[in-house]
Amino acid sequence: MSTTTSRVAETLGEVATDGALRAERGLSGLVGEEIKIHVPQIRVGTNVDACDAVGGPDVIVFGAYLGITGDITGHVMLLFPQQRALECVDLMCGQPAGTSTEPDEFASSAIGELANIVGSAFVNALADRAGLILHPSPPTVVNDMAIALVESVYAAILAQGGEVVMIDTVFSDEKGTTAGLLIVAPDADAFAKIAELAA
Amino acid sequence: MTTASTTARRTSVGIGQIAVSKDTSEVLVAYGLGSCVGVSAYDPVAHICGLAHILLPESNNSASATREPAWYAAAGITNLLRELTALGAIPGRLVVKLAGGAAVLGEANASKFRIGERNAEVIIELLRQRNIRPCATSLGGSKGRTVELHVVSGKTFVRTAASPATEL
Numbered sequence: 001m002s003t004t005t006s007r008v009a010e011t012l013g014e015v016a017t018d019g020a021l022r023a024e025r026g027l028s029g030l031v032g033e034e035i036k037i038h039v040p041q042i043r044v045g046t047n048v049d050a051c052d053a054v055g056g057p058d059v060i061v062f063g064a065y066l067g068i069t070g071d072i073t074g075h076v077m078l079l080f081p082q083q084r085a086l087e088c089v090d091l092m093c094g095q096p097a098g099t100s101t102e103p104d105e106f107a108s109s110a111i112g113e114l115a116n117i118v119g120s121a122f123v124n125a126l127a128d129r130a131g132l133i134l135h136p137s138p139p140t141v142v143n144d145m146a147i148a149l150v151e152s153v154y155a156a157i158l159a160q161g162g163e164v165v166m167i168d169t170v171f172s173d174e175k176g177t178t179a180g181l182l183i184v185a186p187d188a189d190a191f192a193k194i195a196e197l198a199a
Numbered sequence: 200m201t202t203a204s205t206t207a208r209r210t211s212v213g214i215g216q217i218a219v220s221k222d223t224s225e226v227l228v229a230y231g232l233g234s235c236v237g238v239s240a241y242d243p244v245a246h247i248c249g250l251a252h253i254l255l256p257e258s259n260n261s262a263s264a265t266r267e268p269a270w271y272a273a274a275g276i277t278n279l280l281r282e283l284t285a286l287g288a289i290p291g292r293l294v295v296k297l298a299g300g301a302a303v304l305g306e307a308n309a310s311k312f313r314i315g316e317r318n319a320e321v322i323i324e325l326l327r328q329r330n331i332r333p334c335a336t337s338l339g340g341s342k343g344r345t346v347e348l349h350v351v352s353g354k355t356f357v358r359t360a361a362s363p364a365t366e367l
Contacts, residue, residue, distance in 0.1 A: 057211075057230040058345065060360050065304045140305035144360050147231030148343020151214050152303050155234045155254050155314045158270075 004195045005044050009165055011194055012184060013042045015129050016167045019122035026117040031092050033173055037118075041168040051181075055081050057147035062103065064115030064139040065153070068123055071132040072190030076122060077153045077183040078115045078139075078169075079146055085111055091173060108141040115139040118169075122182065130197050150183065157185035207349070212237075212252045215267025217275065219249040219282045223351040230345050232299030234315035236272075236322055236338070237346040238279060239296045239367075241353035242288035248350045249288070251279040255314065256321040272321045280329070295326060296355045296367050298337040298346045306341070315339065335367045 020037040027035045051057045062085040068074040080088065086100040089110040100107050120136050127134040142149060157164055167182040186194055207226045212218045214235065218227045227250040229237040238251040253275040269275030280290055300319035319338045326333060337344060342359040358364040
């Protein structure tokens with residue numbers, strides 16, 4: 001990893017920790033229970049093990065994609081294993097665990113809201129840290145194989161000559177924990193700006 | 200027969216990777232192609248198979264063009280044919296099939312990048328320049344696909360999150 005890349009990863013790590021705190025407040029307020037989010041690992045590059053955090057490349061996941069526009073552009077993708085995503089839907093809607101069993105439109109909508117809170121928290125943390133004006137797009141929620149979603153984000157960013165930063169995230173509530181994966185892909189210009197910030 | 204035999208050895212062909220084989224116990228697999236395209240090629244005389252997992256239609260950065268053998272379409276097709284030929288395949292005999300090139304991030308995002316669609320267009324043109332015409336394709340749409348190439352039969356199977364494997 002180059003010095004620039006490692007500095008960018010370090011900065012995004014700090015941003016992710018701040019974003020996680022903001023998302024914790026937002027989610028806990030929404031569901032009326034304490035939800036903890038922590039960020040155990042930051043990785044840079046198109047790692048082949050990208051999907052390990054959500055159960056493997058072939059596993060069906062809920063993915064929520066947000067584009068970032070404004071002073072810099074980028075991409076944010078949040079992935080959840082399907083079963084755990086459905087548990088999150090029940091938690092968010094105040095339903096008994098196990099109520100949601102199908103990846104239907106209602107579940108997609110709830111996951112979109114979850115991604116909106118987590119993704120926007122991260123984007124806002126980045127905007128504040130960097131003194132930039134950034135706008136997250138409304139999330140697009142898809143239910144598909146994990147690697148199909150990951151590689152499509154890779155392709156979108158690598159086509160612009162950028163770098164991929166993956167932030168493993170763990171969501172905990174009183175019933176247990178779930179792994180999520182936040183992929184942040186700043187475009188080449190955005191990467192350079194974040195590198196300046198880190199210098 | 201729609202799935203691999205349980206005794207087969209499954210070789211994962213990751214993003215930007217190529218695998219070739221004449222080992223009949225092997226199944227070459229490209230998991231979850233989204234906007235990527237899987238190029239499966241089979242020489243039915245020499246019983247040699249190859250699978251490339253192509254990420255992008257073209258490189259806008261020469262330094263990154265060498266990152267992986269099939270990161271970009273042009274290098275991917277060239278390297279796939281070279282590896283197949285090195286193993287004894289004849290390009291004119293190849294049965295080539297394509298799968299992938301989907302817009303899994305939704306139509307609005309796909310129209311911005313058009314990566315899946317352009318991947319398919321560029322790969323078909325690169326093959327045409329080599330007088331190779333794909334005999335079957337499963338391209339476009341909005342669903343990720345897993346592609347399997349069974350060396351024992353030369354058959355290619357495609358499955359999605361919602362549908363079981365079917366022969367292409």
